[in-house]
Amino acid sequence: MSRKTYPGALAEALAPLGFKREGMDLSRRHDDLLEQVNVQVSQIAGVTANLWTRNLATEDLHRQVFSGRPPAETQIFLTRIGTIIDGHDRWWRRDPNGPAELADAVRVHGPPYLESHRSLESQADWFGRRELKWRNSYSRIYLALTLYRLGELDEACAALRNPAKALAPSDQAEIDILLRWLGCPGRSGEVASQGRASPPSISQSPALRRGNFPPAGAR
Numbered sequence: 001m002s003r004k005t006y007p008g009a010l011a012e013a014l015a016p017l018g019f020k021r022e023g024m025d026l027s028r029r030h031d032d033l034l035e036q037v038n039v040q041v042s043q044i045a046g047v048t049a050n051l052w053t054r055n056l057a058t059e060d061l062h063r064q065v066f067s068g069r070p071p072a073e074t075q076i077f078l079t080r081i082g083t084i085i086d087g088h089d090r091w092w093r094r095d096p097n098g099p100a101e102l103a104d105a106v107r108v109h110g111p112p113y114l115e116s117h118r119s120l121e122s123q124a125d126w127f128g129r130r131e132l133k134w135r136n137s138y139s140r141i142y143l144a145l146t147l148y149r150l151g152e153l154d155e156a157c158a159a160l161r162n163p164a165k166a167l168a169p170s171d172q173a174e175i176d177i178l179l180r181w182l183g184c185p186g187r188s189g190e191v192a193s194q195g196r197a198s199p200p201s202i203s204q205s206p207a208l209r210r211g212n213f214p215p216a217g218a219r
Contacts (some may be wrong), residue, residue: 006047006092007039013107032057035114037106040080040150045100046091050107053114055123061145065181066174070148072138076126077117084109086179120150123202137171141178157184 004012011021018028021038028039032053041047052075061072082090085105092098117123127143128135140159147156160175160182167175 003096003177004099006041006099006102008093009037009076009103010037010049010106013103014110017107017111018021035111037110042091046093048089048091049081049102049110050078051081051084051106051110051114052122053117058123058142058145058149061149062141064173065145065178074091074142076123077114079113081105081109084113103189120146129159134162134167135162137167137175141174144182153182156182160184 007021007024007026007209008025011019014028014037019026019035020028024039024041032055034056036052036054038050038052039047040050051069054074055076059071059074063069080089081102082088090105092102095101117126124143124146127139127146129143129147134140136217140163144156144159147153147159157179163172163175
């Protein structure tokens, strides 16, 4: 009788929870979210599992803003299973019980972790909503897009102001594109995108949360 591989053991343990395996990854959809588990193998450390969430609606909004250019994947709440369990990194070495132990750890601790971060508010926090300093332009762009989906247009515009002095010209160009798309006031107070109405609030349009975005010219 052959011993289960790590991906095979995880696939068996997580299938009842809606996860489907593709290679070293296991994924499930929840509304606009793609929740994923990845098996990471190291010749030195052994095997562990990474977990994260992608917001496909926010990625689609990114494509709309930047004219269809493929966005970087939104690997939100990226962490390893050991960190979720007790704050310590854990790797399973060459152990016949390793696949079953890792699969059980992910089954017990993984889904509750992913499910606790499904709100747009949690995603905004992950991208740095409560941080005064910029991490990088990637985080700020996705923070602004997430705030837009929450109906917080003024906060989205503010999040794009005062970039780091070392910001690359190409990154600043992307920030400027998003400022114009959002219709944020320019440096001298002018509206960056003339004739553009403010997006509706979430109370007026809960579809924004679900990823149903109006065409750019209709806003």
